[in-house]
Amino acid sequence: DAKTTQPPSMDCAEGRAANLPCNHSTISGNEYVYWYRQIHSQGPQYIIHGLKNNETNEMASLIITEDRKSSTLILPHATLRDTAVYYCIVTYSGGGADGLTFGKGTHLIIQP
Amino acid sequence: GAVVSQHPSWVICKSGTSVKIECRSLDFQATTMFWYRQFPKQSLMLMATSNEGSKATYEQGVEKDKFLINHASLTLSTLTVTSAHPEDSSFYICSARGGVIGYGYTFGSGTRLTVV
Numbered sequence: 001d002a003k004t005t006q007p008p009s010m011d012c013a014e015g016r017a018a019n020l021p022c023n024h025s026t027i028s029g030n031e032y033v034y035w036y037r038q039i040h041s042q043g044p045q046y047i048i049h050g051l052k053n054n055e056t057n058e059m060a061s062l063i064i065t066e067d068r069k070s071s072t073l074i075l076p077h078a079t080l081r082d083t084a085v086y087y088c089i090v091t092y093s094g095g096g097a098d099g100l101t102f103g104k105g106t107h108l109i110i111q112p
Numbered sequence: 113g114a115v116v117s118q119h120p121s122w123v124i125c126k127s128g129t130s131v132k133i134e135c136r137s138l139d140f141q142a143t144t145m146f147w148y149r150q151f152p153k154q155s156l157m158l159m160a161t162s163n164e165g166s167k168a169t170y171e172q173g174v175e176k177d178k179f180l181i182n183h184a185s186l187t188l189s190t191l192t193v194t195s196a197h198p199e200d201s202s203f204y205i206c207s208a209r210g211g212v213i214g215y216g217y218t219f220g221s222g223t224r225l226t227v228v
Contacts, residue, residue, distance in 0.1 A: 034216065043118070043205045043219035044156070087155075091216070099146035099158040099207065100217055 004088045009107040018075040020106050022088030025069040031092055033064060035073045037084040038105070044087065047073065083110045115139055116208050118220030125196055125227055133191045133223045135206030141186035142208035146217070147179075150203040162189045196227040 005023040012018040032051050036044040048055055048062045055062045061074040075082055087105040115138040125131050143164050148156040160181055161169045168181035180192040193200055206220040
C-alpha cells in the first residue's frame with residue numbers, strides 16, 4: 001500500500017468546515033483513498049472512500065486532486081463530536097487480503 | 113448494515129491468566145478478520161489475519177503461541193491472550209472484511225485489556 005502523510009494535529013471552530021489534507025504521492029492507479037476516524041477509546045469508523053472522482057456522503061466530502069497525489073477530507077459543519085483522530089489510508093478496494101496499515105493520522109480538535 | 117460486535121469492552125485480569133476476546137460480524141459473513149493492538153497515544157498495529165477454517169497469519173514480532181486466534185465460523189473470530197503479563201495491557205480491536213462492497217473493513221468497538 002502507498003504511504004500517506006498527514007499533519008499531526010489541526011484545530012477547527014465548531015460550525016466551520018474542517019479540511020483535512022493527505023499526501024499520497026506514490027499511489028498506484030488501482031488504489032483507493034479511504035478515510036477512517038477514531039474517537040477516543042473506540043474502534044475506527046469508516047467515513048468515505050474514492051478512486052479519482054470527488055465523493056460526498058452524509059458525513060463528509062472527499063476531494064482528490066487530478067494527479068491523485070493528494071486528497072482533502074471535508075467535514076462541512078464540524079461539531080464537538082467530530083473531535084477524533086482521522087486516518088487517510090491508501091489501499092486496494094476491499095483491501096485485498098491484507099489488513100489496513102494505519103499511519104499516525106491527524107488529531108482534529110473542534111473548538112467550541 | 114456491516115456491524116462488528118466485540119466483547120468484552122474491557123477486562124482486568126491477573127498476571128499469568130488467559131483472556132478471550134470475541135469478535136462477531138452480526139449481519140454479514142466475514143471470511144477474513146483482522147486483529148489490531150493499540151498502545152496509548154499510538155496508532156493501530158496489525159497483529160494477525162484470521163481466515164475462516166484455516167490458521168491465522170501473524171505479523172512479524174507477534175507471538176502466535178501467546179495470541180491464539182480461532183476463526184471457526186464465518187461470523188466469529190476469537191483472540192485469546194495466554195499467560196497475560198502487564199506488558200500485554202493494551203487496546204485490542206478486531207476488523208472484518210465484508211458487508212457493503214467498497215467499505216472494505218468494519219471495525220469492532222475494541223477491548224481494553226488491563227493485566228495486573
